[in-house]
Amino acid sequence: MSLAETVLNGDRLALARLLTRVENNTLDGRAALNALFPYTGKAHLVGITGAPGTGKSSLVNQLALQFRKSGKRVAIVAVDPSSPFTGGAVLGDRVRMKDLSGDNGVFIRSMASRGSIGGLAQATASIAQVFDAAGYDIIMIETVGAGQSEVDIAKLAHTTLVVEAPGLGDDIQAIKAGILEIADIIVVNKADRPGVESTEKALKSMLDLAHPTQKIFAHHGALTLFHPSLPSPLPRGEGRKGEGESETNLWLPPIQRTIATDGKGIEDLARQIAKHGEYLRLSGDWAVRERARLEAELEAALQSALMNQLRERISEDQFDKVMDQVLARSLSPSKAVKRLMNGRLK
Amino acid sequence: MLDKKIRVLVAKPGLDGHDRGAKVVARALRDSGMEVIYTGLRQTPEMIAEAALQEDVDVVGLSILSGAHMALAPRIMDLLKANGQTNVKVFIGGIVPDEDIPRLMEMGIAGVYGPGASTEDIVKDIKNALK
Numbered sequence: 001m002s003l004a005e006t007v008l009n010g011d012r013l014a015l016a017r018l019l020t021r022v023e024n025n026t027l028d029g030r031a032a033l034n035a036l037f038p039y040t041g042k043a044h045l046v047g048i049t050g051a052p053g054t055g056k057s058s059l060v061n062q063l064a065l066q067f068r069k070s071g072k073r074v075a076i077v078a079v080d081p082s083s084p085f086t087g088g089a090v091l092g093d094r095v096r097m098k099d100l101s102g103d104n105g106v107f108i109r110s111m112a113s114r115g116s117i118g119g120l121a122q123a124t125a126s127i128a129q130v131f132d133a134a135g136y137d138i139i140m141i142e143t144v145g146a147g148q149s150e151v152d153i154a155k156l157a158h159t160t161l162v163v164e165a166p167g168l169g170d171d172i173q174a175i176k177a178g179i180l181e182i183a184d185i186i187v188v189n190k191a192d193r194p195g196v197e198s199t200e201k202a203l204k205s206m207l208d209l210a211h212p213t214q215k216i217f218a219h220h221g222a223l224t225l226f227h228p229s230l231p232s233p234l235p236r237g238e239g240r241k242g243e244g245e246s247e248t249n250l251w252l253p254p255i256q257r258t259i260a261t262d263g264k265g266i267e268d269l270a271r272q273i274a275k276h277g278e279y280l281r282l283s284g285d286w287a288v289r290e291r292a293r294l295e296a297e298l299e300a301a302l303q304s305a306l307m308n309q310l311r312e313r314i315s316e317d318q319f320d321k322v323m324d325q326v327l328a329r330s331l332s333p334s335k336a337v338k339r340l341m342n343g344r345l346k
Numbered sequence: 347m348l349d350k351k352i353r354v355l356v357a358k359p360g361l362d363g364h365d366r367g368a369k370v371v372a373r374a375l376r377d378s379g380m381e382v383i384y385t386g387l388r389q390t391p392e393m394i395a396e397a398a399l400q401e402d403v404d405v406v407g408l409s410i411l412s413g414a415h416m417a418l419a420p421r422i423m424d425l426l427k428a429n430g431q432t433n434v435k436v437f438i439g440g441i442v443p444d445e446d447i448p449r450l451m452e453m454g455i456a457g458v459y460g461p462g463a464s465t466e467d468i469v470k471d472i473k474n475a476l477k
Contacts, residue, residue, distance in 0.1 A: 013430045016402035024350055087351070088376035094397060095386035101393040108400055112351070112381045 003028065004035035007134050012107070015134055019109055022130055023123045033126055036133035041290070043075075043132040043139045044277050047157030049119060049179070052145025054165040055189040057096035058260035060140050064100050065263075066270040067138050073105045075131035078142045079120055082112040089113075093142060107136065119143035119150025125297060128156065146179065154182035155296060158289060159276045161269075163187045164203060166195035180206055183253045185272050191257035191265065203255055251279050314340060352380040352476060354405040357394045358387050359422065360412045367439055368409035374465035375407075375472070391418060395425035398434060405472055410440040420453055435475045439463065 003021075006014035021029030046063075048056050057078065064074045078093035089112035100106045111121045120143060131139050143153050154160050162183035167190075180186070186207070188200055254272055258265035280286035311319075322340060325331035331339070356372045358365055365387055372382045383401050385394070398406050406426070410418060415438060426434055435456040442450070447458050456475045459468060 013399060016399055020353075020402045082381075083376060086377050086379045088379045089381045090372050090376045090384055091381060092384045092386075094383060098386070098389075098393065101396050108397075110383050110401055114351075 002032070002035065004032040004133075007032070007036065007130065008039065010135070012104075015107065015130070016109075018130055019127055022126045023111065023121070025123065033129065036130060039133035040129045041132065043128075043136055044159070044273075045128055045132075045157045046138060046140045046273055047143065047153035047160040048140060048163060049143040049146045049150065049153050049160065049182075050163030050187075051147065051165075051168065054145075054163045054168075055260045056142050056145075056163050057093040059161075059163060059187065059189055059258060059266075059269075060093075060142050061097045061099055062258075062260050062263050062266040063140065063270055063273075064097070064106055066266050068103060068105055071105075072137040073135060074107075075128075075134075075136035075139045076100075076106070076108040076142065077111060077124060077127055077131070077139065078108065079111045079113055079124060079144050081144045082114050084115070087114070107131070113144055116152075117150075118152030119146045120152045120156065125156050125293075151179065151182050155293060158280055158286065159184045159273055161185050161187050161273075163189050164199060165190040166193045166199040168199075180253075184251065184276050185269070186253050186255045187269060188255060188257045189260050192259050196257065200255055200257070207253060207255070251276065251283075251285075310340065313343070352405065352472065353383065353401060353403040354380050354407055354472070355383045355385065355394070355398050355401060355403045356407045356409070357385045357389045357397065358409045359389050359391060359394055359418045360410055360414045361388060362410075362412040363387055364411055365409065367411070368407075371407060371409070371439060371465060371468060374469060378469040380469075380472075391421040391425055394422055395429055395431075398426060398431060399429050403434060404476055406434055406436045408436065408438045408440075410438060410442070413441065415440065415442055415450065416446060419450055419455060423453055423455070435472070437468070437472065439468075 001009075003014060003018055007018050018029065018032055022033060023029075048060055050056055060076055060078070064076060067074050076097070078091065080089055080091045080093060082089040091110035091112060093110055094108060097108055100108065109127065111124060111127065113119075113121045116122050120141070124141060128139050128141060141153060141157060143150055160182050162179055162185075164186065166188065180203070186203055188196060188203065190196075256265060256269045256272055258269055260266070277286075280289065319340070322331065322336050326333055326336050354375055356368050356375070358368050368384075372384050375382045383397065383403065385397055389397075394406065394408070406422070408415075408419065408422065419436070419438060423436060426432070426436070436454070437457045437459070438450065438455055439459040442458050442460060450458055457468075457471050
């Protein structure tokens, strides 16, 4: 039996080993990915991002427990940073996920970012694909502690949670402008801490700036005119239910308070996630996101394949000669590219 | 870039709540380029074996200061074996009386380190054990 078949049969050791090969981008790992690809596309990919220490791992722990109550199989991919100097890493997300051990319906995998800077590792998307094919219903992907630019998760996940916590100070607003754009749901964790109201208020006002059109349309109740084909009303975030928004056909990111250490607000958060999944499917956004994601994947694969092809056609020696001319400033990089592509290497 | 990273699970089975040693070792292994999955305090043998499986590690490092190593180590070895992870190397760090060391090695433990052991030696021994 091939590795892919063993994984499809539910063998957990085979799954763990395949994840390693996919992460290392080995030949047999790639072959298994090809074999598994037809079985993908069913799972709900949920991204969890936010600054270090906001409680992402604890939240993932609680959410997984919640999803297990409804019988869903849950995979967790937890990414932590690699050292830029040694390539080593300490992956500590499991420390907060002890409650999940002993449950065969949960599979946790830690990943080092291995030099990627977007908040995920290069192989994270492929790892998620393996879990998808292996029949996990919900795949939670926890990014490295994120600042402003670690937004790759939004391209990978169907639903992105941005986790905040009170007391991060005034700079909270500056940071939020970037990362708020990718949030489908905003979580204010550690909601038992002082300052939760002002954090929530700051987030709300930033959100209003980020989604001005929706707000105006929604408040005038005119949105259905823009989407006459859509069934209405669609599910929408509960947290921002306001007068005049009942016919809204756009998703307004709700703000959900949680206390991950004792499970408060988790049930509501899990419901928001399910609702967002439902919204994506009804509105057609699910298909749009799938297409964008697979297109990006295809482009990346094509790029590296073309690069390899070109490398095969051009000898190291020829490449070095062109490179020398670039170094000597007698050939510009873009002219050098033209020459390499045309094969006129003299 | 394509060389396989060594993945190590650092775990603390049993009830003692002192994990400074485990953290020092985790940090040293990180600095030698390994990927260390740190699982924290008070792990049962079952939890450790499950994590070792999910993470597909090459090495399990156990920190045991409670004196329960003769009960915990064989249990963990058995569970790893039952899961099919016979090639995983298991190391122990902590307070282990000298007379217990031969018996642990007989069980298949790859190395035992007491107070004052150098992290360089641990790194070297792990790399050798995986050759």
